[in-house]
Amino acid sequence: MLDHFQRRKITDIVARWACLGMVFLALVPLASVLYDLTLKGLGGFSWAFFTQLPKPVGETGGGMANAFMGSAILVGLGCAFGIPVGVLGGVYLAEFGNNRFGKIVRFAADVMSGVPSITVGIFVYTMVVLTMHRFSALAGGIALAILMLPTVMRTTEELLRLVPDSLREAGLALGIPKWRVILGVVLRTGAPGIATGIMLAVARAAGETAPLLFTAFGSRFLSLKLDQPMGSLPVQIYTYAVSPYEDWHQQAWAAALALVLLVLVLNVLARVMTRQPGQGR
Amino acid sequence: MNALSSTLAMPRLDLHDSASLLVSDQEAQSPARASQSAKMATENLSAWFGKNKILKEISLPIREKRVTALIGPSGCGKSTYIRCLNRLHEVIPGARMEGRVLLDGQDVYTRAMDPVALRRRVGMVFQRPNPFPTLSIRDNVLAGWKLAGMRPERPDDLVERSLRQAALWDEVKDVLNRSGTSLSGGQQQRLCIARALALEPEVLLMDEPCSALDPIATAKVEELIHQLGEKYTIVIVTHSMQQAARVSHYTAFLYLGDLVECNTTDALFTRPADRRTEDYITGRFG
Numbered sequence A: 001m002l003d004h005f006q007r008r009k010i011t012d013i014v015a016r017w018a019c020l021g022m023v024f025l026a027l028v029p030l031a032s033v034l035y036d037l038t039l040k041g042l043g044g045f046s047w048a049f050f051t052q053l054p055k056p057v058g059e060t061g062g063g064m065a066n067a068f069m070g071s072a073i074l075v076g077l078g079c080a081f082g083i084p085v086g087v088l089g090g091v092y093l094a095e096f097g098n099n100r101f102g103k104i105v106r107f108a109a110d111v112m113s114g115v116p117s118i119t120v121g122i123f124v125y126t127m128v129v130l131t132m133h134r135f136s137a138l139a140g141g142i143a144l145a146i147l148m149l150p151t152v153m154r155t156t157e158e159l160l161r162l163v164p165d166s167l168r169e170a171g172l173a174l175g176i177p178k179w180r181v182i183l184g185v186v187l188r189t190g191a192p193g194i195a196t197g198i199m200l201a202v203a204r205a206a207g208e209t210a211p212l213l214f215t216a217f218g219s220r221f222l223s224l225k226l227d228q229p230m231g232s233l234p235v236q237i238y239t240y241a242v243s244p245y246e247d248w249h250q251q252a253w254a255a256a257l258a259l260v261l262l263v264l265v266l267n268v269l270a271r272v273m274t275r276q277p278g279q280g281r
Numbered sequence B: 001m002n003a004l005s006s007t008l009a010m011p012r013l014d015l016h017d018s019a020s021l022l023v024s025d026q027e028a029q030s031p032a033r034a035s036q037s038a039k040m041a042t043e044n045l046s047a048w049f050g051k052n053k054i055l056k057e058i059s060l061p062i063r064e065k066r067v068t069a070l071i072g073p074s075g076c077g078k079s080t081y082i083r084c085l086n087r088l089h090e091v092i093p094g095a096r097m098e099g100r101v102l103l104d105g106q107d108v109y110t111r112a113m114d115p116v117a118l119r120r121r122v123g124m125v126f127q128r129p130n131p132f133p134t135l136s137i138r139d140n141v142l143a144g145w146k147l148a149g150m151r152p153e154r155p156d157d158l159v160e161r162s163l164r165q166a167a168l169w170d171e172v173k174d175v176l177n178r179s180g181t182s183l184s185g186g187q188q189q190r191l192c193i194a195r196a197l198a199l200e201p202e203v204l205l206m207d208e209p210c211s212a213l214d215p216i217a218t219a220k221v222e223e224l225i226h227q228l229g230e231k232y233t234i235v236i237v238t239h240s241m242q243q244a245a246r247v248s249h250y251t252a253f254l255y256l257g258d259l260v261e262c263n264t265t266d267a268l269f270t271r272p273a274d275r276r277t278e279d280y281i282t283g284r285f286g
């Protein structure tokens, strides 16, 4: 017969191994995705892959320079629209949002962050694409901005709330106007954390396919025109993956690997930034 | 423990005798007459947090180029009182006040007085040192200028002068670019004093400036207050009667939101007029 103590010890061991097992189970998809991607994608990495445009259908070779450039522009547009609105919205919520309106906005942002990205795509399609009568990079940028907005806004708010009130009072007591205290003291103190939130939002936006399908659409040419369709990594991966050509499949794998590496780098950057010293937390 | 005798034994008290005796006890007790030489004064100042009335009709003169100490048990409204003087009370949601606060005879709660401008004339040092963590020591000293979008004429001179006045220059002159929060607690508090002095305020409010400091740092800051008292009008909140006796010329005793007594520090500690003051300074409650 086991005594109380031994029973407890066994329970402890079983529970611990169960947790560990589940962790490994959770890691299996991640590890196998990375393994598979590297195996199949790395072979496609070449100078031409990153610098050349797609060859006409049927010819082999060529690269995805249009998609790399397009993704950079689309994400850049998303940031240009999403970051100012998100950060200032977060400032509003943290500094002035202790009222009903603030509560409503906070709730709306939380709901928005749960909206499927394809819904955002269709929304921008009806609002922008149908009005402009064409797919455009602009519409893609707006869709990405909408996706980034709730994350940026809520992280900004959370981080500004962590800034102690004593710093706000120190600023006010020095005769600094409130808006300058918010910009010069509060935002600045929270900046490293906010930058982390932005990085994570960018990483997510960079990998989105659905909102771009209906908005930026895709293009096989290197285009810098914001009112024209534009290629992007996720959309091109999708197009190539469903195509019948072996060469395109290879390129899709390579592009997928490149995208995952990009997201990985953004995430690592975000982590490194939170570790920066002198941040007062 | 007899607090009265220990207060009396404080050697620094003698230093103030000559200064405080220049004004007779009589004059100090009569706010009406005293307000002529007062840099600041409050008249029937009451303050609330929501429905709680924290300060009850406080009338108190604050003498120019003198150190006025506010003593009283914690929670009696000392912080609230000095935060009314630079209009920092009103930034707390639900907080309000009534009555008058005068600076050079002018009501600071009129529309003509911009709280931002007022706070540049009436500086404040808080209980916990609160240097800006993202700014260097040098920029912390200049924060009142730079963050307000202004540039002092000779910033380097101003930094040195302010840090010297705060008795911190020798300790930090070689590390001015280090973060303000890299300093020790006592140094941070003196940095905050330097930051307030860099605006060349007319009045300096100090809310228990030593309560987060160790005894050595406390001694340094007290020495500093004592020196600054010759140039600036200072209001210092303290719950240490010894500290009040060491650094101040005048002392006001607050109890449960009432101003019980105000007098020269010397007189208040040796001849308290009110029973409650006597009980407090002899340590019978509080």
Ligand SMILES: Nc1ncnc2c1ncn2[C@@H]1O[C@H](COP(=O)(O)OP(=O)(O)O)[C@@H](O)[C@H]1O
Pocket: B049, B054, B072, B073, B074, B075, B076, B077, B078, B079, B080, B081, B092
């Ligand atoms: N932000 C606040 N909100 C509500 N009540 C407060 C707040 N700050 C202080 N009080 C109350 O006001 C009273 C006086 O506080 P305070 O002026 O800080 O006292 P002291 O500085 O003398 O210790 C206390 O009873 C305290 O509970």
Ligand SMILES: [Mg+2]
Pocket: B078, B079, B080, B207, B208
């Ligand atoms: Mg206090």
